[in-house]
Amino acid sequence: MSLRTIRVYGFLEDDQGRVLVSAERFRGMPLVKYPGGGVEWGEGLREALAREFQEELQLEISSGDLVFFNEFPVISAFDSQYQVFSFFYRVTALGPLDFATTAEVKVPENDGERPVWVKKSELVKIPFTHKIEQEATRAFLLLGLKV
Template sequence: MFLFNVRVYGLLINEQNQILISDEEHQTVQFSKFPGGGLEYGEGLIDALKREFMEECETEIEVLDHIYTTDFFEKSSFNESQIISIYYLVKPLQTLKCHISTSICDFTSDALVKQSFRWIPIQDLTEADVTFLTDKIAIQKLQAAWKKKEA
């Protein structure tokens, strides 16, 4: 049996044109990605993304626009499932309550799963700022949309 792992992520850009990045550590593996996570059985994509932002950032969001959905095979880095990732442009409906750092992987806890957040200016954002291929492609799509918006 082949398993699918549906992931949903939010591209949150603040008023200073900086995008929020999540640095995480799971099973001693560190990675950087966009905030979000896995779809739970019975959830819709938007509900899952709103839940993830409440869990990770203690913040309600509004989903503004679809940016990208994975259109190629991507195997999970953690198990044998196929990853399908969906990216949305989002905006916060309140102030973020999560710890925002100025350095990468600035974890403030010794928990099994660690997470910290940081802002990167959109104009400085590169594919090297994230770990996973789907996030790298989402950056390409976001930057193309951003250039159209500014033109």
């Protein structure tokens, strides 16, 4: 059986040139990724991204240009029957960036999320969990996007 899941993530940059990264534990698995998540049935990519930012950060966003999507096959870390397709957009906050963040990229011990601002120049050093995030980071940096 060939099953697919679609994921969508956002590059959010603050006025200091830092990019938001999320250190998470989901179903016991440690993850370092960008804010975002799964596209639900009946949702478009941008709609799902806006919902994910609202759920995770209570932040309204506007999604801009598509930065990256994986053209290579990726098997889900949670269920090997699924192939993952991920889309990464640049996003702009429509409200204040007043959500709580931590000072370092450190995965919580229990299920939960810890957003952290990372200098753009430091993104290549972040231990992203999956190849998709590493490739998306390269694309983001190569394009020199100012979000």
